[in-house]
Amino acid sequence: MEADSVQVHLPILKQHQIGLHIKREDLLFPNLSGNKYRKLKYNLENARAQGYKTLVTFGGAYSNHLHATAAAGRQYGFQTIGFVRGAELGAKPLNPTLTQARDWGMQLRFLSRQDYRLKAEPDFLKSLERDLGPVYVLPEGGTNELAVKGCAEILGASDDAFTHICCPVGTGGTLAGLVRSADQQQRVLGFPALRAADFEAALKKWIPQTNWSLVSQYHFGGYGKITNELISFINDFKAQTGIPLDPVYTGKMVFGIIQEIGLSLLPAGSKILAIHTGGLQGIAGMNMQLKKKNLPLLHL
Known part of the structure; x- marks a missing residue:
């Protein structure tokens, strides 16, 4: 389109x-407007083809990508988990972006900024699968x-x-x-x-x-x-x-x-x-x- x-x-x-x-x-x-659907399109196809039921991704408190991933999960039948940069945000009221993501079914997990820097490290990614089971990991920003x-x-x-x-x-x-x-x-x-x-x-x-x-x-x-x-x-x-x-x-x-x-x-x-x-x-x-x-x- x-x-x-x-x-x-x-x-x-x-x-x-x-x-x-x-x-x-x-x-x-x-x-899923703008480049968000474009980035997710083939990832969603790949996740489904490999039998994954859960999408995991990362972003800041106002991340368009977290918002879009939550919307995609709701629309295409995936569970979604979003790791949010900033452990302190977990004790504060959610902003409109995160509120919408949560309302669309995304499970939000807040990481300290130090731990968030590990998001692309192999050991951290292996720990996700140990803790969460089989998950399809989308990088920060979806790229x-x-x-x-x-x-x-x-x-x-x-x-x-x-x-x-x-x-x-x-x-x-x-x-x-x-x-x-x-x-x-x-x-x-x-x-x-x-x-x-x-x-x-x-x-x-x-x-x-x-x-x-x-x-x-x-x-x-x-x-x-x-x-x-x-x-x-x-x-x-x-x-x-x-x-x-x-x-x-x-x-x-x-x-x-x-x-x-x-x-x-x-x-x-x-x-x-x-x-x-x-x-x-x-x-x-x-x-x-x-x-x-x-x-x-x-x-x-």
């Missing part, structure tokens, strides 16, 4: 003679080879005319899938949502193609960080275009694209396709945090 692409009309785009379309992956697959295969299906034949493909970057699986399926003449630009040194070098180890790069200066301080400037941009963008953006991924990406255009870093005549990877369910939880800090709220 291919998502529709919507053209964006803003004065800065006309001024710089650039076309911008947004592929609305967020409108596909209820509760593995099967996830990349699913994300490669985001682009369709109708997208061949674009000169640039843009996507937010968390763990890199969506970027890898897009690079795999993009034409060699297209430039794939990833906009990281986190601040991490040597991230591009690490990604190059498993994205060997050369038609991609990271635009790393629009993370706003790191994963989940947000400022008044970003809040205003997201709210203004929705008012002008009708397209909602999430503050963790797509908001930062689109902000970065517009900044790059304003700085004339994207050539006139460019046709840009930006991938909307969903995550809108996280706005409710983000607004709770913004309210505590007396910051403006994001418009739902």
